[in-house]
Structures are given as C-alpha cells and as structure tokens.
C-alpha cells in the first residue's frame with residue numbers, strides 16, 4: 001500500500017471534476033484545446049456562450065476550426 005498510488009487515484013478524480021466541456025453549441029464532449037474567441041468567431045462554429053475570452057473545443061470541433069482557418073496567412077509572413 002503506497003501513499004503515492006492513493007494520491008494518483010485522488011488527483012484523477014479531481015481532474016474529472018474540473019474537466020472542461022466543449023463550448024460549441026450542442027456539443028457535450030470533453031474539451032482538448034482552448035482557443036482565442038476572436039479566431040473562433042471567424043469560423044462558422046456557434047458558441048454556447050460568447051462572453052468568454054477563451055473557447056474550449058473538443059477534438060472534433062478543433063478539426064473543423066483548423067479546416068476553416070487553414071487559409072489564414074501567419075502574421076510573420078505579412
């Protein structure tokens with residue numbers, strides 16, 4: 001019985017509690033990325049709440065986001 005395994009289990013539980021959910025309308029998947037809301041508003045993705053600065057996105061919506069923003073020219077090239 002090691003103390004560290006107890007803490008591992010305990011921290012896993014608390015991570016689950018604070019897990020972010022995707023901010024895209026109608027989506028309840030766990031978020032994997034957080035993005036600037038300005039960038040997200042340039043895409044067709046609809047947000048549940050657009051009063052926040054950071055948008056949390058699941059893997060699927062992040063893929064759509066990337067697809068819709070891929071034509072953006074990076075700042076350093078301009």
Ligand SMILES: [Zn+2]
Nearest residue numbers: 022027058061
């Ligand atoms: Zn999503």
